[in-house]
Amino acid sequence: MAAVGAAPVLFYQQPAPAAAPALAAGDAIGCFFSPSSPMSSFFSSHGHGGSSSTAGSSPASGFSPALPTQPPPVTDPAAQFDISEYLFDDGIFAAATDAAAPPSGAAVAAAMDGVGASAVAALGRSPADQQQQQAAVERPRTERIAFRTRSEIEILDDGYKWRKYGKKSVKNSPNPRNYYRCSTEGCSVKKRVERDRDDPSYVVTTYEGTHSHVSPSTVYYASQDAASGRFFVAGTQPPGSLH
DNA sequence: CGTCTTTGACCAGCGC
């Protein structure tokens, strides 16, 4: 399991672009969120990663395990945050800050793939919320996953380009909920962002659906220096377009 | 000028 690469596993699905080209010995291809992205820091710093399936099946699954484990540090203090809880399709938050082993990339991918009971994540903790969650479970399944993060900023840069399309005040919460849609043409992924009603220092981000494209800021590593072990960034295009 | 945000209106689902 790669230390990075959770991002494409989470947010990428078929149809895939052109298959990755054959690699020379020592080559490695990987990706992670934008170097300036706090999300990249999250995924790599926890050391859990993405798929390890055969290269070439899709850019989302063809990453070598031999990847750098630490992207450039996030220097903007306002952009730094602590991931606190993951929310999977059973609607249960799993603490991450104290957990020795946060959920694996495979587990997250499974949640995003809708594998499991409901594929619906509800944020409720009160009885009323649980009723809402029950209702949500009975609605048509949607790939949805939520993160509860401690952050000063609400908009966590996950590498994708989002367009805000709505803002709504939510019952029992003093904080409005913001609605975003992936601005890439043909991609219907949505996300909701709101401050936690109990602790405004936390931001609850809920992703719905899977991207039909790679992240615009995905970084691909084209080669690895044998002596230093460092990777060379090839660009922001899928491996198949590098030649 | 193109893109994005804002914000009020509208719609659908649900409970009573």
Added chain:
DNA sequence: GCGCTGGTCAAAGACG
């Protein structure tokens, strides 16, 4: 049927 609530639409304005 009615009201409440969450989610979405779309026009207008802001911004680079």
